[in-house]
Amino acid sequence: xxxxxxxxxxxxxxxxxxxxxxxxxxxxxxxxxxxxxxxxxxxxxxxxxxxxxxxxxxxxxxxxxxxxxxxxxxxxxxxxxxxxxxxxxxxxxxxxxxxxxxxxxxxxxxxxxxxxxxxxxxxxxxxxxxxxxxxxxxxxxxxxxxxxxxxxxxxxxxxxxxxxxxxxxxxxxxxxxxxxxxxxxxxxxxxxxxxxxxxxxxxxxxxxxxxxxxxxxxxxxxxxxxxxxxxxxxxxxxxxxxxxxxxxxxxxxxxxxxxxxxxxxxxxxxxxxxxxxxxxxxxxxxxxxxxxxxxxxxxxxxxxxxxxxxx
Numbered sequence: 001x002x003x004x005x006x007x008x009x010x011x012x013x014x015x016x017x018x019x020x021x022x023x024x025x026x027x028x029x030x031x032x033x034x035x036x037x038x039x040x041x042x043x044x045x046x047x048x049x050x051x052x053x054x055x056x057x058x059x060x061x062x063x064x065x066x067x068x069x070x071x072x073x074x075x076x077x078x079x080x081x082x083x084x085x086x087x088x089x090x091x092x093x094x095x096x097x098x099x100x101x102x103x104x105x106x107x108x109x110x111x112x113x114x115x116x117x118x119x120x121x122x123x124x125x126x127x128x129x130x131x132x133x134x135x136x137x138x139x140x141x142x143x144x145x146x147x148x149x150x151x152x153x154x155x156x157x158x159x160x161x162x163x164x165x166x167x168x169x170x171x172x173x174x175x176x177x178x179x180x181x182x183x184x185x186x187x188x189x190x191x192x193x194x195x196x197x198x199x200x201x202x203x204x205x206x207x208x209x210x211x212x213x214x215x216x217x218x219x220x221x222x223x224x225x226x227x228x229x230x231x232x233x234x235x236x237x238x239x240x241x242x243x244x245x246x247x248x249x250x251x252x253x254x255x256x257x258x259x260x261x262x263x264x265x266x267x268x269x270x271x272x273x274x275x276x277x278x279x280x281x282x283x284x285x286x287x288x289x290x291x292x293x294x295x296x297x298x299x300x301x302x303x304x305x306x307x308x309x310x311x
Contacts, residue, residue, distance in 0.1 A: 001050075003027045005066045005108075007058050007099060008073035010037030012178045013113070013171075015045075016215050017070060017222065022048055029064060033057040036075045041178050058095035059087075062102065068226060069110040071099045074148070076115070078141065078269075079184035085143035092147030093154070100158040103165070111167040111226045112155045114235060116276055117145045118170060126243075126277035129170070129235050139271045152235060159233055167225050167232075172239025172278045176215030176299065177306035187212065187300075190250050191307045194259035204268035206247030211277045213240040214299035217292040224287040232286055239278035240292040249296075256300055 004021055008014045009030030014037065018028050027050040030042060034055065045051045056062055058073045074091045075081040081088040096112065103110040119127045120135035135145045158164040175187040182188075193200045221238035244252075250263050283290050 001025050001027060002067040003029070003065070004068045004070065005029045005031060005064060006070045006072060007031045007095065008037060010034060010039060010042050010053070011072065012041070012176070012180060013174065013215060013218065014070075014072045015041035015178055016176070017072070017219055018042060018045060018051065020219050020223070022051055026050070028052070029054060029066065031056045031058065031062065031073070036080050036180055036183070038180075058098055059090050061098045064102070065106055066108055069099055069103055069108055070113070070222070070226070071096065071110060072113045074144070076144070077180070077183035077185050079182070081144040082140055088143040089147040089150075092144070092151045096151040096154045100154060100164055104158065104162050109165040109167065109226065111169065111222065112151055113222075114152050114168055114170045115144075115148045116170050116172040116237070116239060116278065117141070118149050118152065119273075119276075120145060121271065121273040122275060125275050126241065126279040127237065128279040129237060129282055136271050141271045156233070165230070167228065168234040168236070169222060169225050169238045170235050171218060172213055172237065172276065173210050174213045174215055174218050176303055179303070181307065181310060186210070186246055186249060187303065188307070190253045191257070191304055192311060194253050194257040194261045195304070195307060195311060197260045199264040200250045200254065200261045201264055201266055202246055202250060203266050204246075204272065205265065206250070206263070207245050208272060209243045209245050209275050209277065210249070211240050211243050212249070212296055212299070213238070213292055214294040214302070217294055221283060221287060221290050224290050228287060236282050236286065237278040237280055238283060239280065240295075241278055241280055242295065243277045244296065252296065253300060253304075256297065257304055
């Protein structure tokens with residue numbers, strides 16, 4: 001049994017991670033300020049004697065003795081991270097400083113949930129970990145993109161200067177049950193619109209591409225990275241390399257829901273990446289041949305069932 005701290009543990013990904021780590025026999029401390037996280041996501045875990053829920057904001061220091069830290073805390077959808085951009089970048093930067101300081105004091109291993117957004121609107125396709133990215137440093141998405149890039153810098157410097165045991169993953173578009181219904185991301189948006197037979201709204205011409213990863217595949221990669229060989233810090237891409245256009249995603253969701261929705265097109269959003277596809281060669285090599293197992297249709301069906309229940 002390990003004692004494991006998860007920041008953002010009541011969020012979409014954090015709640016699934018909390019559940020899985022408990023099921024594997026660990027003790028889990030879930031830290032969340034409930035800006036985008038929800039008690040509904042972890043209410044079924046509260047009776048577990050090895051699960052502890054703490055309301056706390058990572059921009060403030062936190063003190064505890066643990067073996068591992070998963071640093072997931074940060075709103076990840078544009079609607080939420082643009083609501084208070086200063087708080088978003090403070091969460092990424094000050095949260096990283098506080099959790100790295102904790103890891104340094106207690107000699108814990110710490111994993112940073114970074115993002116494919118560090119690649120910006122990429123001119124290299126698919127994206128490999130050695131690509132530096134094409135990011136607007138002062139656009140509407142920069143509070144999130146640059147916050148995560150700064151967090152990666154902090155992780156690498158704490159490792160080099162203070163020998164903190166770090167792991168860094170770059171998460172590509174992830175979906176599944178417990179996504180926030182109003183987070184503005186395409187999978188949740190399209191499913192809710194389709195279930196309500198409303199027009200499915202695409203920003204731009206729908207030809208921009210994404211690679212969609214089901215949450216269970218992310219958890220597997222994340223846990224393998226946390227427990228990977230000493231000295232391998234990453235960053236490593238964790239995503240599904242199968243690439244789809246946003247229009248193809250909308251058409252697939254209409255088909256799977258049996259919806260009467262029609263697709264409508266709106267003006268494109270600023271700095272929306274035109275392509276996003278991970279090269280996962282490094283993950284396959286370093287994480288025991290990890291690769292996604294759940295493909296788009298199977299994952300969408302599971303996610304559609306979840307949204308049917310909550311709406």
